[in-house]
Amino acid sequence: MSEKVNQFDDIYLGLAPELGLLRLAQSGLGWKARKGDGLFTVRDADLKRTTWLRAARNFQLRIQLRDGRIVKFDGFQREDYEKLKDIIKTNYGLQLETKEMSVKGWNWGETDFSSGNLMFSVQDKDMFEIPLNEVTNTSLTAKHEVMIELGGPDGEGNAKDRYRKGDQLVEMRFYVPGTKAQEGEGEEESAANVFYNLIKNEADIGDAAPGDGIVLFSDTLCLTPRGRYDIDMFPTFLRLRGKTTDYKIAYTSIMKLFLLPKPDDLHVLFVIGLDPPLRQGQTRYPFLVFQFVREEETDVTLNLDKETIAEKYDGKLEQKYETRTYEVVSTLFKALTGRRVAIPSESFKSYHNQFAIKCSMKANEGFIYPLDKSFLFIPKPPTFIPHSEIGSVTFSRVGGGASSASRTFDLKFNMKSGVDYSFSSINREEYANLNEFLQIKKIKTKSMDEESTGRYVDMVDESDSDEDSGKRKRKTIVQDFGGDDDDGDSSPDEDFVAESESDVAEEFDENVSDSDGSGGSGDDNDNNDDRPAKKSKK
Incomplete structure (x- = not known):
C-alpha cells in the first residue's frame, strides 16, 4: 500500500x-x-x-x-x-x-545570532534575518559603524547559485554605539568592535584553523586598492588582510593573472582579475595590482607534504622556494587557481626597449601594455581591452600641421560595444612601434589628423583671399575644429564606471599619505585664478 x-x-x-x-x-x-x-x-x-x-x-x-x-x-x-x-x-x-514579524519599519533594534543567522528584532519581534553563510566580508568603517558585504556562499555545485538573478542586497551597515566590558577583564571595549568580532567568528570569515594555511606573504604593496596587505593562501581561497579590512577571495573568482615588468627596471607588477570584483564601500575593484621589487628574494616553505603536491597539484609546486618573490607568488597563484599567467608580448617593444608605454587615462598616469590578446592599462584605474572587442584604433596629433610641434599624441580605442577608451600624453617616438604592433595584430587604425586636414582643404580652397569676412569666419571655425582638442569633447569613455575609482575610495585607502595625490583638482583652481576679479558694488 x-x-x-x-x-x-x-x-x-x-x-x-x-x-x-x-x-x-x-x-x-x-x-x-x-x-x-x-x-x-x-x-x-x-x-x-x-x-x-x-x-x-x-x-x-x-x-x-x-x-x-x-x-x-x-x-x-x-x-x-x-x-x-x-x-x-x-x-x-x-x-x-x-x-509574528515586526512590520513597524524601524531601523533600530537588537541583534542576535541564532542557527547560523543574524537576527534583527524590534520590541522582541523579528524584523529580518541575514544568513551568515552569505556574508563575504566585514569591516569597521568608523568608530561605531560595522559594514558587512553579502554574496553567494562559497563552494561549487551550490543549487542556490543558479537562482541569483536581478537585484540583490550586497551591503549593510550597522551603527553600534556604546561600550561593553570584556569577559574576565576589567577593561571595556567598544560595542561596535564586539559586534564586528562576533560576525567574523559566526560567519567564518575570521582566521582559519591553525595549520591550514599554505603560505603567508606579509606586508605586500598593493597599488590598487592602495595599501599594504598580508596575502594568506589556503587550498581553496586566500585572505587579504589590511589594517582595517579582511577579505576572503575564492580561487574560483580569479579570472585572469598578469605578470608584467614595470618600465622603471626596478619593479614587477602582478595583476589579479576578479569576478565578482572586490568591494570597498561604493567602489568596486575588478583588478588587484600588486608591486614587487624585482631583485627582492624570499625563502619560504609551503605547508604541504610531497604526496599532496604530487597528487593534488600534479607536481607543479615545490616544498621550498629560495628565489625572487614575484616568481614564487605567480607560481603559487597559477597552481592554486589553474589559470594561465599572461606575460608581455614578444611582438612589441617600446622606443626605449620596454614592454609598456607611459600614458595618461583622464587625470591618471600609468602604463599601457600591448599584450598578445589584449591591452592592459594599470595601475589606476586598471582597464582591460581585449583585441577581439576592438573595432578600430584612432591616432590623434601624430601628423603634420599645427600639431606637429607637440611631443606627444593621443590614442583612442573604438570598441565594438560603443564604449571608447582614450589615452593621452604618449611620447611621439612610440608611434611607429605601436602602429606596427597593431598592424601585426590586424587591428584597423586611422589617423584623426588626416581627416581634419581633408576637411580643412575642402572648405577653404575656394579662395586665397581673406578679404571676405564670411570666408574668414568659416576658416577660423575649421581651424578650431582641427586643433589639438580632438579628444577633448564628451567621449563615451566618460560613461565607463565599472572599472573606475571615485573619490569615495580615498576613505578606504590605508596609506593615504603614500598616494601620489594626482586627482586633477589643481586645474580647476588654476582656471579660477584666471578669472577677472569682480567689481565691488558701491
Whole structure:
C-alpha cells in the first residue's frame, strides 16, 4: 500500500524565482521546479522544527534541520495553515509554530545570532534575518559603524547559485554605539568592535584553523586598492588582510593573472582579475595590482607534504622556494587557481626597449601594455581591452600641421560595444612601434589628423583671399575644429564606471599619505585664478 502524499502548488524554494510543487509524505518532503531539473528533498528523520510566518511572498514554511540548516518554502496562502499543521503533526510528529514579524519599519533594534543567522528584532519581534553563510566580508568603517558585504556562499555545485538573478542586497551597515566590558577583564571595549568580532567568528570569515594555511606573504604593496596587505593562501581561497579590512577571495573568482615588468627596471607588477570584483564601500575593484621589487628574494616553505603536491597539484609546486618573490607568488597563484599567467608580448617593444608605454587615462598616469590578446592599462584605474572587442584604433596629433610641434599624441580605442577608451600624453617616438604592433595584430587604425586636414582643404580652397569676412569666419571655425582638442569633447569613455575609482575610495585607502595625490583638482583652481576679479558694488 503506497503512502499518502499531500501536494501544494505554486511554492518557491528559498530565493528561487521559479515556482514548483511541494509534496509531503511520511518518509519526507520534496520540492520540484515546474520547469527545468530543480529538485530538493529532505528525509523525515532530518526534520527538527517547523515554523509558520508572514513573508514577502505570502506565507512561509520554515524548516530547521538537525544539522543546523534552515530551509524556507514561500508562497503559501493564509488558508493553507490548518491543512499544513495537520499534515506536519501526522507525518512527522512536529508542531507547526507561528511566528509574528515586526512590520513597524524601524531601523533600530537588537541583534542576535541564532542557527547560523543574524537576527534583527524590534520590541522582541523579528524584523529580518541575514544568513551568515552569505556574508563575504566585514569591516569597521568608523568608530561605531560595522559594514558587512553579502554574496553567494562559497563552494561549487551550490543549487542556490543558479537562482541569483536581478537585484540583490550586497551591503549593510550597522551603527553600534556604546561600550561593553570584556569577559574576565576589567577593561571595556567598544560595542561596535564586539559586534564586528562576533560576525567574523559566526560567519567564518575570521582566521582559519591553525595549520591550514599554505603560505603567508606579509606586508605586500598593493597599488590598487592602495595599501599594504598580508596575502594568506589556503587550498581553496586566500585572505587579504589590511589594517582595517579582511577579505576572503575564492580561487574560483580569479579570472585572469598578469605578470608584467614595470618600465622603471626596478619593479614587477602582478595583476589579479576578479569576478565578482572586490568591494570597498561604493567602489568596486575588478583588478588587484600588486608591486614587487624585482631583485627582492624570499625563502619560504609551503605547508604541504610531497604526496599532496604530487597528487593534488600534479607536481607543479615545490616544498621550498629560495628565489625572487614575484616568481614564487605567480607560481603559487597559477597552481592554486589553474589559470594561465599572461606575460608581455614578444611582438612589441617600446622606443626605449620596454614592454609598456607611459600614458595618461583622464587625470591618471600609468602604463599601457600591448599584450598578445589584449591591452592592459594599470595601475589606476586598471582597464582591460581585449583585441577581439576592438573595432578600430584612432591616432590623434601624430601628423603634420599645427600639431606637429607637440611631443606627444593621443590614442583612442573604438570598441565594438560603443564604449571608447582614450589615452593621452604618449611620447611621439612610440608611434611607429605601436602602429606596427597593431598592424601585426590586424587591428584597423586611422589617423584623426588626416581627416581634419581633408576637411580643412575642402572648405577653404575656394579662395586665397581673406578679404571676405564670411570666408574668414568659416576658416577660423575649421581651424578650431582641427586643433589639438580632438579628444577633448564628451567621449563615451566618460560613461565607463565599472572599472573606475571615485573619490569615495580615498576613505578606504590605508596609506593615504603614500598616494601620489594626482586627482586633477589643481586645474580647476588654476582656471579660477584666471578669472577677472569682480567689481565691488558701491
